[in-house]
Amino acid sequence: MSSTDRCLPKTPSIARIVSNQHLSGGIYRALLRMADDWGPSLPGQFVQVECPPREAFAMWRPFSISRFRAERHELELVYGVVGLRTLRLSELTAGEELCLIGPLGRGFEAVSGRRPILIGGGRGIAPMIGLAERWRESLPDGRILYGARSRDLLIPIDDPPYAVWLATEDGSAGFKGNVIELLEAAIARREIDPATIALYACGPNRMLAALSVWAESRGVPCLVSLETHFGCGVGICAGCAVPVRPRDGEDAFARYRFACVEGPVMDGTRVEWEGVAE
Amino acid sequence: MSSTDRCLPKTPSIARIVSNQHLSGGIYRALLRMADDWGPSLPGQFVQVECPPREAFAMWRPFSISRFRAERHELELVYGVVGLRTLRLSELTAGEELCLIGPLGRGFEAVSGRRPILIGGGRGIAPMIGLAERWRESLPDGRILYGARSRDLLIPIDDPPYAVWLATEDGSAGFKGNVIELLEAAIARREIDPATIALYACGPNRMLAALSVWAESRGVPCLVSLETHFGCGVGICAGCAVPVRPRDGEDAFARYRFACVEGPVMDGTRVEWEGVAE
Amino acid sequence: MSAERPPEERVIDLGVELGPVRLPNPVLVASGTFGYGNEAVDLTRVRALGGIVTKTVTLEPRSGNAAPRLHETPSGMINSIGLQNVGIERFIAVKLPELLALGVPIIVSIGGRRVEEFQEVARRLEETSGIAALEINVSCPNVKEGGLEFCQNPASAAAVIEGVRQVTRLALWAKLSPNTSSIGTLARACEEAGADGLTAVNTFVALAVDIHSRAPIIPSGTGGLSGPAIRPIALAKAREVVRHTKLPVIGVGGIASAADALEFLIIGARAVQVGTASFPRPWLAAEVVDGIGRFLREEGETTLAELIGSYRDPRA
Amino acid sequence: MSAERPPEERVIDLGVELGPVRLPNPVLVASGTFGYGNEAVDLTRVRALGGIVTKTVTLEPRSGNAAPRLHETPSGMINSIGLQNVGIERFIAVKLPELLALGVPIIVSIGGRRVEEFQEVARRLEETSGIAALEINVSCPNVKEGGLEFCQNPASAAAVIEGVRQVTRLALWAKLSPNTSSIGTLARACEEAGADGLTAVNTFVALAVDIHSRAPIIPSGTGGLSGPAIRPIALAKAREVVRHTKLPVIGVGGIASAADALEFLIIGARAVQVGTASFPRPWLAAEVVDGIGRFLREEGETTLAELIGSYRDPRA
Numbered sequence A, B: 001m002s003s004t005d006r007c008l009p010k011t012p013s014i015a016r017i018v019s020n021q022h023l024s025g026g027i028y029r030a031l032l033r034m035a036d037d038w039g040p041s042l043p044g045q046f047v048q049v050e051c052p053p054r055e056a057f058a059m060w061r062p063f064s065i066s067r068f069r070a071e072r073h074e075l076e077l078v079y080g081v082v083g084l085r086t087l088r089l090s091e092l093t094a095g096e097e098l099c100l101i102g103p104l105g106r107g108f109e110a111v112s113g114r115r116p117i118l119i120g121g122g123r124g125i126a127p128m129i130g131l132a133e134r135w136r137e138s139l140p141d142g143r144i145l146y147g148a149r150s151r152d153l154l155i156p157i158d159d160p161p162y163a164v165w166l167a168t169e170d171g172s173a174g175f176k177g178n179v180i181e182l183l184e185a186a187i188a189r190r191e192i193d194p195a196t197i198a199l200y201a202c203g204p205n206r207m208l209a210a211l212s213v214w215a216e217s218r219g220v221p222c223l224v225s226l227e228t229h230f231g232c233g234v235g236i237c238a239g240c241a242v243p244v245r246p247r248d249g250e251d252a253f254a255r256y257r258f259a260c261v262e263g264p265v266m267d268g269t270r271v272e273w274e275g276v277a278e
Numbered sequence C, D: 001m002s003a004e005r006p007p008e009e010r011v012i013d014l015g016v017e018l019g020p021v022r023l024p025n026p027v028l029v030a031s032g033t034f035g036y037g038n039e040a041v042d043l044t045r046v047r048a049l050g051g052i053v054t055k056t057v058t059l060e061p062r063s064g065n066a067a068p069r070l071h072e073t074p075s076g077m078i079n080s081i082g083l084q085n086v087g088i089e090r091f092i093a094v095k096l097p098e099l100l101a102l103g104v105p106i107i108v109s110i111g112g113r114r115v116e117e118f119q120e121v122a123r124r125l126e127e128t129s130g131i132a133a134l135e136i137n138v139s140c141p142n143v144k145e146g147g148l149e150f151c152q153n154p155a156s157a158a159a160v161i162e163g164v165r166q167v168t169r170l171a172l173w174a175k176l177s178p179n180t181s182s183i184g185t186l187a188r189a190c191e192e193a194g195a196d197g198l199t200a201v202n203t204f205v206a207l208a209v210d211i212h213s214r215a216p217i218i219p220s221g222t223g224g225l226s227g228p229a230i231r232p233i234a235l236a237k238a239r240e241v242v243r244h245t246k247l248p249v250i251g252v253g254g255i256a257s258a259a260d261a262l263e264f265l266i267i268g269a270r271a272v273q274v275g276t277a278s279f280p281r282p283w284l285a286a287e288v289v290d291g292i293g294r295f296l297r298e299e300g301e302t303t304l305a306e307l308i309g310s311y312r313d314p315r316a
């Protein structure tokens, strides 16, 4: 049992919106006031949210914890508007309430003895900032690699805990290329030594797949926060299964892992990425 | 073709909430600002409303036009909170928008040469006030009979166009009894002569049924605004059918009338009330 | 510079052929959900429709079932109308001329209790002109006598089609019931009996109970479920029909948007019908036509034919 | 003054007997929708449940189907899990002891491809103790081999029940498929084959297509539809089962509130199962138990037995 298992909540929580702000290109940040006893949590863990209106949506949906400020009992979610739920979320205003369960699942835990390279793609940058804040004291030599399609889609990062290296596909800000190319360039310039780092990543599954393949070829540990279609988020529906390569001696059952309880943070190098939807 | 048929609208209207006010015991009044060319309408006609939120409710629902102030383009609906849609309606605030179609159906038209007795039960009083306002000049000797369960369920009527006689079941205001007993009492006191009146009624189907039976036995014309379960409100689903006694020479088909296009105002004495849900 | 129109202005011909029937576009309104077809004239661009399937007409007038006839359920609706209609005589005298004047293909849905009744209705319609096709309703779950038998028994459905085939040269669509283990078998039986097209599907037998009175909400007991709730099941059934016959298939069940209609076309339906979704929005079917055109342009498809049947079936 | 408790405090015994099985109340969680049964322990008052039906267990471990396995539809969900499970050996060694320790009746759902496989699983479970009943899953629409055959063919379903009956004295519930014309016939076949109870129903075969890729959203094609969307159809099916057999019936399909559960009990189901509704609210089944008690008190009913089968069937 990992430390996070003990966080399993007994009841849904009522969260009050403190603020709900547009960041850039369809991406929003919601700050939620939680009950005093909520938490603790790790970046990479998630909450299942009952998106309003209640009558419209039977299923709840997962959102990553981008950070949780325990002193203020404030939970931060960063989300992109892609469908009706996230549209309705974006319309919530301060004072309104949300019902959610969490923290759920396994978050990011440090690979000991390795310099952390945090990689965020798109809105996936948010939990990476939360993670960097957590590790800034204990693991001060980390870096953040932040990839986006273009400058106008970048989410502003105030006071980053680690140095941030930018990559945009169109070169409109920072390095022109994707985060793997940025990583390769840093290695070429000897700013990063693949033998001493571990990768922690959150972003589109396509990016995580490419990164995991790269990491495996270089023997670099690579933890990724995966998104699949969750039915329940609590391990009872078997809907979120992710195919992994069973280790020797494991039987066929071990081929699928539940992203909601055995993830969402998983060893990217063991995932069979062809079996994961984009 | 009656005059109201020509009002059939070509497109749904966007109405803006001017006010939405609690009246008494779960009953609300919404004032909606309509487009300049909306209307004309008759009390007893109705609108099909897309109750918000759009994603939650596939079907639209009917609400009677309680009055329409053409000068101000303001449509008044009076509604009771009975389920989710009407609950959501009651939460709307000034400035928000509603989508609706109307005016639809046949409203109240005067039986010529008869003194109008308008009878409202519960929230059914609302269109009766609108009707009285319309007729106050042309038919000045009308009366309003208003029945409710008790005093605290009464909807306030400011500046009534006709004299209002109250009846409450528990006697907490006005006459103790129902509107038929009130009517009988008025006849006994010779304030009303059944040979010269026509009844116009809106209220629970049970009340309308009793009133219609009474009216038939007395030979009094009786128009009632009926509520059945509407699927469309525009004559295409056949869901709203009301059984009527066919006149001689009419075939079986004539047994059911569509309340949405051949009503909601119908000749109560021809309705087979056993076939109408309460 | 090239003189080509920008892609968003390309006009794509949405015309479609279903055996002997040619429709200006693949979006019809479903039987019983658009009145006879002329009631909603003021509420939608009727001329934009691919066709109108009338309310089912029977030999004699029918008064229909008791109230309430409708009950809303999650994303759906149970109905038990009971085939209320004016009867074939009045239909031909009064309704049909009005319908034909609308200028869109008219498909007349016919019903009956016995083969002879279907035949008689078809015979009368054979004498008229202008009708695009007959849709044979062998699948109404709400008529006590015989209704459900036709649904579940391929042989009796086939007998109806065969009987009607004998008395008319009009194109015949068989409207199939989903309340069967094997809609493929039912489809094949209708094909062999002489149908020219298959409409899939009618409503699903459904029940709702008033927990206080302990009685069914629909007085006669069960009714038929329609609306978005059934779409995924209807789509699976329509796909079965496509797989089991060579006839053109008309998909119906829960379509409430162009995207929904596209699913049916992609799995191989050559046309679709919009039913329950017209109740709140009588103009929806016309919007679906627009939406299909827009989708084809966006996807760079040049004809509807490319879309129809483009399904990548993992079983194929 | 009388010493009677005010009515709202009267405690009503919700206990119910289903043939040889006694449950503390009629609300179970459905197979495959509550993990093995212990996963949601921290999320609900497990002890409040009438029973837990486990995820279907097969002889060998199964890895299940490819992702995505779930797709949301209007008021429902399509799933294709493919019976992912640890296999009977590990189930008995690891899961069962944890389950039995929960202190609620445990019904083990078993599956297989052939009669012998079902038998072997049942034989192993016969050797354990503490299980309240076996639920025989002869109705999973998502397993390629044999799955759908069992559903549609009363004879093969009966063969499985008969086979299992031979190897165990445990109470047997047959879980019926709704994907059949006549669920009554299927029910009767299972009754004659020796079932002690009938669970009605499993999911409906359903399809959803990605209009851009033209592929099914569930990689293997069709999946099973569950959730509130199917409730009216499931209720009609459950009523058919009640009418056609004397066995206790366990109703399932789209239950998401006490009112929904009451509909099933009123039409004659002796117990119900909550499935998909546990996903967003794992505590829902426990709330349904409370709600049923409250309803009985409000209606002045003194026992659950008065409620069960109180349906006023217009056909009766």
Ligand SMILES: Cc1cc2nc3c(=O)[nH]c(=O)nc-3n(C[C@H](O)[C@H](O)[C@H](O)COP(=O)(O)OP(=O)(O)OC[C@H]3O[C@@H](n4cnc5c(N)ncnc54)[C@H](O)[C@@H]3O)c2cc1C
Pocket: A046, A061, A062, A063, A064, A065, A077, A078, A079, A080, A081, A082, A083, A084, A085, A086, A087, A123, A226, A227, A228, A229, A230, A231, A264, D070, D072
């Ligand atoms: C562990 C985890 C963490 C996540 N964290 C975040 C986050 O921090 N910020 C954020 O914006 N989004 C996050 N997501 C994704 C988020 O849950 C979806 O974007 C959201 O549910 C979309 O809902 P919708 O109604 O707006 O869109 P819909 O209209 O429902 O669908 C839009 C897209 O959402 C996806 N989707 C559909 N069904 C599901 C399902 N059952 N579960 C998940 N996705 C589905 C589909 O890919 C679809 O294209 C996370 C997902 C997972 C699994």
Ligand SMILES: Cc1cc2nc3c(=O)[nH]c(=O)nc-3n(C[C@H](O)[C@H](O)[C@H](O)COP(=O)(O)OP(=O)(O)OC[C@H]3O[C@@H](n4cnc5c(N)ncnc54)[C@H](O)[C@@H]3O)c2cc1C
Pocket: B046, B061, B062, B063, B064, B065, B077, B078, B079, B080, B081, B082, B083, B084, B085, B086, B087, B123, B226, B227, B228, B229, B230, B231, B264, C070, C072
């Ligand atoms: C011609 C007409 C005029 C009406 N005018 C008014 C009015 O002025 N003010 C007002 O408060 N109400 C009016 N109603 C009733 C109103 O439409 C319903 O109360 C409303 O739709 C309830 O919606 P809900 O979601 O709040 O309740 P629900 O939870 O849907 O149901 C609550 C009650 O509404 C009734 N109902 C269910 N389905 C339908 C349906 N398809 N059509 C109609 N009723 C249904 C049932 O009796 C049920 O008990 C009118 C109805 C008709 C037919």
Ligand SMILES: Cc1cc2nc3c(=O)[nH]c(=O)nc-3n(C[C@H](O)[C@H](O)[C@H](O)COP(=O)(O)O)c2cc1C
Pocket: B231, B237, B238, B239, C030, C031, C032, C033, C055, C056, C077, C079, C081, C083, C109, C137, C140, C175, C201, C202, C203, C225, C226, C227, C228, C230, C252, C253, C254, C255, C273, C274, C275, C276, C277
């Ligand atoms: C109120 C109502 C009445 C219907 N009447 C008929 C009918 O007369 N004949 C027929 O073949 N189908 C009838 N149907 C079935 C529809 O044509 C259609 O097959 C079904 O509703 C599924 O499509 P939908 O989900 O889009 O409504 C009716 C459906 C409804 C809802």
Ligand SMILES: Cc1cc2nc3c(=O)[nH]c(=O)nc-3n(C[C@H](O)[C@H](O)[C@H](O)COP(=O)(O)O)c2cc1C
Pocket: A231, A237, A238, A239, D030, D031, D032, D033, D055, D056, D077, D079, D081, D083, D109, D137, D140, D175, D201, D202, D203, D225, D226, D227, D228, D230, D252, D253, D254, D255, D273, D274, D275, D276, D277
């Ligand atoms: C994700 C999921 C997995 C399921 N797995 C099983 C299973 O393993 N065995 C089984 O008999 N039924 C299984 N079912 C069917 C349910 O037990 C139930 O019969 C069905 O979902 C209808 O009920 P509901 O609408 O309340 O979910 C599953 C359903 C879902 C949604």
Ligand code: FES
Pocket: A229, A230, A231, A232, A233, A234, A235, A236, A237, A238, A239, A240, A241, A258, A259, A260, A261
């Ligand atoms: S989302 Fe349900 S088991 Fe993971």
Ligand code: FES
Pocket: B229, B230, B231, B232, B233, B234, B235, B236, B237, B238, B239, B240, B241, B258, B259, B260, B261
């Ligand atoms: S409500 Fe549809 S015909 Fe009257």
